[in-house]
Amino acid sequence: PKLLKKEGGLSDDKEDRGGLTKYGITKAGYPHLDIASLTKEQAADIYRVDYWNRLGLDGVESQIKAELMFEAGVNFGVVTLAKMAQR
Numbered sequence: 001p002k003l004l005k006k007e008g009g010l011s012d013d014k015e016d017r018g019g020l021t022k023y024g025i026t027k028a029g030y031p032h033l034d035i036a037s038l039t040k041e042q043a044a045d046i047y048r049v050d051y052w053n054r055l056g057l058d059g060v061e062s063q064i065k066a067e068l069m070f071e072a073g074v075n076f077g078v079v080t081l082a083k084m085a086q087r
Contacts, residue, residue, distance in 0.1 A: 003047065003071060004040055024074060047074065054078050 007024030018026030020035045023043035027035045030046070051073045052058075060066035073081040 001044075002067070003074065004043060007043075010036060051078060055081065 004023050010020070010022045012020050016026075018028045020027040022035050022038045023040060025033070025035060025038055025043050025046055027033075033042075047070075052070055055069060055073050055078060057066040057070055060069065069081060069085060072084070076084070
């Protein structure tokens with residue numbers, strides 16, 4: 001819920017390489033989705049499965065650290081964050 005508030009609603013900034021974006025979910029990242037019709041619940045499911053679960057954040061003892069890692073994973077990408085965390 002915190003991230004969804006930060007990411008906001010629908011945006012189509014021509015300078016954004018992600019293209020049409022809603023709740024931080026981009027058309028470039030999810031070309032098969034109807035981004036304009038994306039609900040908060042669908043966005044939350046994407047974040048849970050593709051970021052939180054993929055990073056194994058339920059196994060992080062500190063909720064604060066898990067949330068920071070989650071947000072970094074969304075912004076930098078899961079692979080980049082995993083490498084950063086391992087360092």
